[in-house]
Amino acid sequence: MIKPEVVSEIFEKAHVEDVVGDFVHLKKRGANLIGLCPFHNEKTPSFNVSPSKGIYKCFGCGKGGNAVNFIMEHEHLNYPEALKFLAKKYGIEVEEKELSPEEKQVADTRESLLILNEAANNYFQYILKETSEGKSIGLSYFRERGMDMKMIERFALGYCPEKREDSFTEHALSKEFQKKFLIQTGLTKEGQRGDYDFFHGRVMFPIRSISGRVLGFGGRTLRSDKQIAKYFNSPESEIYNKSKVLYGLYESKSAIVKKDKCYMVEGYMDVISLHQVGIENVVASSGTSLTDGQIRLIRRYTPHITILFDSDNAGVKAAFRGIELLLEEGMKVRVVSLPEGEDPDSMSQRLGKEAMETFLEENAKDFFTYMCDTLLKGPSQDPIQRSEAIQEIVRALALVPDKIERSLEIQNIALRLGVDQKVVINEISKSQRNHAIEKQKERERKSLRTTQEAPLPGIQDLPSETGVLVDRDVPVEPSLLDTMDNRSQERDIIRILVKYSTEKLMVEYADEDSEEESDEMQTEEVSIEEYILDELSHERHIRFKDSFCSKVWALYQAAYSEERSLNVESLMRHPDQTISAGVAELLTEKHELHRWEERKIYPKHETEQLLEMVDAALDRFKLKTIQQMIKETQASIRSVEKDPQELERTLNKLNRLNNLKMKLSERFGTVILSA
Structure with missing residues (x-):
């Protein structure tokens, strides 16, 4: 367990904009920051960060919370693990005991795989730097490639020994790591002569997540035997999905944001060599075609990408499909x-930073210009080949979502190809229709597979809490209100408590203890927290059914009974993510009034009418509860029809409830529809 004072230090240092900014490219908008949500795919930013409140909120998918919640959600960590993650980021020491073999077995598979990969990476680095085999083979190779120790350490490079007696497999088993995890990560293979290291005799490139955790490895052989694959990569596992990872992004993300541009290269050495000369906004696809997942990773940090190709024309044409996904x-x-015979690794080492940057800037072409140059290269005027090339260009152009950008490209391409603009526009429209049809067919196929594979839900699969979340600013028809539970009303009560618990109200009451008869009312100043808790504590039938609301209400009740205050910070730092994320959502305003004072319109803020707001919220909550009780009482009549006394009690109860319903409705003008 982490000490409370350490937890407080972590929360104090972990500013939400700083933590989220490691994963999302944020831009200033008023007092807040916005960016593309990392939790769902979107093209228009709906992800908001409020530095003043210390929270984030996506209005697209609904995710929200504080800095710790973000790490829990993004990195799939539990509360203590997220705290340790942030402690490491901010250099805060957290005392931990070594896990026993039994505790290691209890750890979930994903975390076990990540811990194992981290141990492997540390071992490979040790072998590279501290052993004779590592120094003479692995370190020598890196130095021959022009790499200095700073880059070797930055990218955590290592070496997997050739000898079985020095293997990581033997080392890991001696440290009580489980063999099944060694197999799952691909670090160990089973053979006729026993278990052995999959990467034996190779220099190692750890493939890290954007938070720096080791997901897998790339290993390069140093043998000249052409029958042996030059590179091995970790197999896909619960933690490693090559279609969702980009090599070097962890090391490059800050530079990508700063430059607002990302260079895309092919190999590990290309990334490292460019870093070494000072060009750090670069990632590698590791020889695979670009995927949707990889593109979305880049788009979090910048919409601008420059692809570096060698002179292999066949390879360039094969890469056009990946570029179409980018578009x-x-x-x-x-x-x-x-230039022919060059790659980013060799060229950057030969030119150095300034000359390399100059070359990249001067030779970077808009993709469609480059596509025209490549596909229409050479003297051939074969009309069929030319027609096919134009159709390929138009198909790519049809994918550009920005209408202005597409219109400008149409003008340039029509001029370049000597084709009428109307012809290009017509072909684009045809291509877009065909593309939309293919997308629809793909969705239908996916939906059909899902339907065939998924079992029909049983009662046990249905959510235990039903109901519709209603925006408190949107008026709801009474008929609709009657069909819902009181989740909306519950959340409004909790929202008021969270936002205004310490605010004071001047409350009037009759002095019942006075011996003199008088119509004069007394006034008393009370906090909103006291007012709400006192008002609802007398209502024995009032219960919060929503899980989040029930938990927060219990915390306020406990604090009230112990005569202590419950502040927002303690709720935001609560280890239960349901509470901390829920409170963050309540504190987030989706819409803000904008420059109304310039139009001489001065709408009242909630703080100017607190008592009216609190009373209305309480009355609506009570009304909804009574409506539910009426339905339950009506439903019970049939079961007591044969018992006259019980029937009379039930009807009297129903009458009292209906009277209460009418009185509450009259307070704020709710229309009551007859059943």
């Missing part, structure tokens, strides 16, 4: 073609 996601794509 479809709204990325601004440029391409640089390197």
Whole structure:
């Protein structure tokens, strides 16, 4: 367990904008920051961060919370793990005991795989730097490639020994790591002569998540035997999905945001060599075609990407499909073609930072210009080949979502190809229709597979709490209100408590203890917290059914009975994510009034009418509860029809409830519809 004072220090240092900014490219908008949500795919930012409140909220998918909640959600960690993650980021020491073998077995598979990969990475680094085999083979190779120790350490490079007696497999088993996890990560293989390291005799490149955790490895052989694959990669596992990872993004994300541009290269060494000369806004696809998941990773940090190609024309044409995915996601794509025989690794080492940056800037072409140059290259005037090339260009152009950008490209391409603009526009429209049809068919196929694979839900699969979440600012028809539970009313009570618990109200009451008869009312100043808790504590039938509301209400009741205050900070830092994330959601305003004073319109803020707001919220909550009690009482009549006394009691109860319903309705003018 982490000490409370350490938890407080973590929360104090972990500013939400700083934590979220490591994963999302944030831009200033008023007092808040906005960006593309990392939890769902979107092209228009709906993800908001409020530094003053210390919270984030996505109005697209609904995710929200504080800095710790963000790490829990994004990195799939529990509360203590998220605290340790942030403690490491801010250099805060957290005392931990070594896990026993029994505790290691209890740890979930995902965390066990991540811990194992981290241990492997540390071992490979140790072998590279501290052993004779590592120094003479692995370290020598990196130095021959022009790499200094700073880069070796930044990218955590290592070496997997050739000898079985020095293998990581033997080392890991001696440290009581489970063999099944060694197999799952791909670090160990089973053979006729026993278990052995999959990467033996290879220099190691750890593939890290954007938070720095080791997900997998790439290993390069140093043998000249052409029958042996030059590179091995970790197999896909619960933690490693190559379609959702980009090599170097962890090391490059800050530079990508700063430069608002990302260079895309092919290999590990290309990334490291560019970093070494000072060009740090670069990632690698590791030889695979670009995927939707990888593109979305880049788009979190910048919409601008420049692809670096070597002179292999066949390879360039094969890569066009990946670039089309970039276009479809709204990325601004440029391409640089390197001179024959060069790659980013060799060229950056030869030119150095300034000359390399100059070359990249001067030779970067808009993708469609580059596509025209590539597909229409050479003297051939074969009309069929030319027609096919134009159709390929138009198909890519049809994917550009920005209408202005697409219109400008149409003008340029029509001029370049000597084709009428109307012809290009017509072909684009046809291509868009065909693309939409294919997308629809793909969705239908996916839906059909899901339907065939998924079992029909039983009663046990249905959510235990039903109801519709209603925006408190949207008026609801009474008929609709009658069909819902009171979740909306419950959340409004909790919202008021969270936001205004310490605010004071001047409350009037009759002095019942006075011996003199008088119509004069007494006034008393009380906090909103006291007012609400006192008002509802007398209502024995009042119960909060929503899980979040029930938990927060219990915390306020406990604090009230112990005569202590419950502040927002303690709720925001609560280890139960249901509470901390829920409170963050209540504190987030989706819409803000904008410059109304310039129009001489001065709408009242909630703080100017607190008593009226609190009373209305309490009355609506009570009314909804009574409406539910009426339905339950009406439903019970049939079961007591044969018992005259019980029937009379039930009807009297129903009468009292209906009278209460009418009185509460009259207070704020709710229309009561007859059943």
